[in-house]
Amino acid sequence: GESVGLHLPTLSVQEGDNSIINCAYSNSASDYFIWYKQESGKGPQFIIDIRSNMDKRQGQRVTVLLNKTVKHLSLQIAATQPGDSAVYFCAENLLSGNTPLVFGKGTRLSVIA
Amino acid sequence: ETGVTQSPTHLIKTRGQQVTLRCSSQSGHNTVSWYQQALGQGPQFIFQYYREEENGRGNFPPRFSGLQFPNYSSELNVNALELDDSALYLCASSLSGAETQYFGPGTRLLVL
Numbered sequence: 001g002e003s004v005g006l007h008l009p010t011l012s013v014q015e016g017d018n019s020i021i022n023c024a025y026s027n028s029a030s031d032y033f034i035w036y037k038q039e040s041g042k043g044p045q046f047i048i049d050i051r052s053n054m055d056k057r058q059g060q061r062v063t064v065l066l067n068k069t070v071k072h073l074s075l076q077i078a079a080t081q082p083g084d085s086a087v088y089f090c091a092e093n094l095l096s097g098n099t100p101l102v103f104g105k106g107t108r109l110s111v112i113a
Numbered sequence: 114e115t116g117v118t119q120s121p122t123h124l125i126k127t128r129g130q131q132v133t134l135r136c137s138s139q140s141g142h143n144t145v146s147w148y149q150q151a152l153g154q155g156p157q158f159i160f161q162y163y164r165e166e167e168n169g170r171g172n173f174p175p176r177f178s179g180l181q182f183p184n185y186s187s188e189l190n191v192n193a194l195e196l197d198d199s200a201l202y203l204c205a206s207s208l209s210g211a212e213t214q215y216f217g218p219g220t221r222l223l224v225l
Contacts, residue, residue, distance in 0.1 A: 034213065036216075042219070043216035044203070045115075046213060049212070100146060101156075101205075103156050106154075106155055
């Protein structure tokens with residue numbers, strides 16, 4: 001079975017609000033995590049990543065939080081825009097390199113204008 | 114844009130046929146990973162190629178095979194196609210030993 005899962009399959013937010021997408025992982029050996037955004041008909045697009053020696057990392061309008069104690073990952077999107085509507089996947093990996101990503105099923109984010 | 118390209122974009126085959134999908138990795142990347150994404154699911158790892166050698170394989174039967182060429186581009190071959198092989202096939206490239214994988218746009222395969 002998959003070792004990465006998501007709490008909510010769908011999320012609807014008002015334009016301008018902040019979005020929080022959650023992810024649970026089960027492999028405590030995983031030490032690298034990535035969030036991808038996938039728009040309809042396209043391949044996954046890298047958003048942000050975080051290593052297990054960090055608990056927070058910020059990008060442009062996005063923040064990833066990692067709680068290793070409860071094996072939980074979240075993606076926060078500030079001032080959500082219609083262009084943020086997509087399916088978001090978290091993926092886990094090992095820093096030993098050249099190892100496969102393990103993806104969850106994804107959360108569909110719908111932004112209401 | 115990631116610089117990873119895939120061809121063709123769409124493909125329709127019938128059960129029992131064979132298919133070859135192609136991927137060109139991002140410049141400077143020597144590792145290519147292939148994933149199968151069924152509708153409404155996350156990508157599932159098929160296999161990875163590093164410097165022309167298979168470097169890990171997921172839970173897929175031997176009729177899924179691949180190649181990597183000296184320029185690090187790659188092919189995914191699927192023999193004896195089954196209806197359940199209908200999916201989006203994604204390739205991702207990365208640097209040797211690096212973690213971040215960058216995906217191409219995918220090839221949508223429909224098996225009738």
